[in-house]
Amino acid sequence: MSEESKTYDAGTIVVLEGLEAVRKRPAMYVGSAGERGLHQLVFEAAEQALNEILVGTAGQVEITLTADGGVRVADDGTGLPVGVGHADRADGPSMESRLTVLYCGARPVDRRSLSSRLSGVGLAVVNALSSRLMAEVQRDGSCRVLEYERGVAVVTSARTGPTDGSGTVITFWPDAEIFETLEFSFDTLAGRFRQLAFLNRELDITLTDVRDLAAPRSVRFRFPGGVKDYIVEQSTPFHSDVIGFECECSEMEGTVEAALCWCDSPEEQIESYANNRPTAGGGTHQLGFHDGLAAALNAHARERQLLSPSDPDFTHTQLGAGLAAVLSVKLDRPEFEGATRDYLGNGPVRACVAEAVREHLTTWLRADPAQATAVLARISATARH
Structure with a gap:
């Protein structure tokens, strides 16, 4: 050259x-x-x-x-x-x-x-x-x-x-x-x-x-029911009604909206979004969702004596069998990570989402004992296999 x-x-x-x-x-x-x-x-x-x-x-x-x-x-x-x-x-x-x-x-x-x-x-x-x-x-x-x-x-x-x-x-x-x-x-x-x-x-x-x-x-x-309408349109509830909620969390400077139900499916189907962006990679909001789900269901199972003191908690895999859910968080300062920016990294989000899911799911479990029993029985059957 x-x-x-x-x-x-x-x-x-x-x-x-x-x-x-x-x-x-x-x-x-x-x-x-x-x-x-x-x-x-x-x-x-x-x-x-x-x-x-x-x-x-x-x-x-x-x-x-x-x-x-x-x-x-x-x-x-x-x-x-x-x-x-x-x-x-x-x-x-x-x-x-x-x-x-x-x-x-x-x-x-x-x-x-x-x-x-x-x-x-x-x-x-x-x-x-x-x-x-x-x-x-x-x-x-x-x-x-x-x-x-x-x-x-x-x-x-x-x-x-x-x-x-x-x-x-x-x-x-x-x-x-x-x-x-x-x-x-x-x-x-x-x-x-x-x-x-x-x-x-x-x-x-x-x-x-x-x-x-x-x-x-x-x-x-046009869907005035938000993500709850999405679950109704996409899924055929089998063991539960669709549970939906939306709330604000000042600690994460944003809101969380979720809808979930258990269907006749062996797989977990969760779609998560942050500020309207699909987060296929997951993130702190999805981790918090699983934390809240486990806290509510395991506590209720022990309360109803479906789990004995010596039994281990249900795992995320067992709790997720047949679960259909949509999770959406909207933040003032979203932090996306990864090469494709599809992973939410905001730290405070995990605890906020976990508490919101735990609180609202616990309320539903106590308000409808028949459906709660059906869901937990299905989870127990999954755990035995």
Whole structure:
């Protein structure tokens, strides 16, 4: 190798800024240039609208897969502000800034916000990776439209007339120059929005697919019962009713919500989430759940003399046979660990979740002795095998 070929100095460095960087390295911002990244665009576009519901400024979000390959995300909120400037606006960043400045408008990750973002880039990444994007805002009696092509403005705040309504509509068409496929999976999108609606009982989401005009389909996701509704939909209770609760714990600076029942299944089925993020790796919240489960059931078994003083406690494996559960914690300061960030590491969470599960499960066991006996008998039978 020659000395000339080894030369590396400041002149060799290529600096990419703003939306140019997103288009050059899309996988860094949406996970991939394949299906995963394509669907992430929809979640990024929807997140702003869904957060408006959570803070009480909107009631519904409608997401439509259009016949021409686009995606339309509409909310009935107050309408995002339109105008120059962002950081100095009392009502938040302007629509122009949200669409062109990375990380602009990203809400802090706390118990009150969704956090589906991979890197907190929001609407700007959707704009950068779309061949075309239109934003329509109804606010303060007027309707304004902005339009972009590959992140570059082609229509800036055109007023289209007066309106009595309010809300924001984002319509975008993913860029074929960026993505390996432009075919959205209705089932993939529906799965995630259903999940979010279970985890956030305030949400009201409608997903509509009109790509095939001869066979359109639409599904509404709204579950006022929270994760308890999720268990009811997914499981067939066999030995118990569905036990559900939600409470706040100041020690962990957050809330815990759980639902569980015992079903006709040999396996334990637990889904855990932290700040709406699936935690397949587990974490302190899942450890606390098992601690609370063991404390309540073992204490009740001894109280009912199903375990003698010399018998060992039931193990986690024995207690979990046939158990179906969903556990969700929402924290002001979540700490995720692991290469895929799917393990919750907050220390105080374990004790808080354990106490909440122990307390609520104990109350149920004492209130319904017949079902408690059936559950414990099943656990005892499992322990003997």
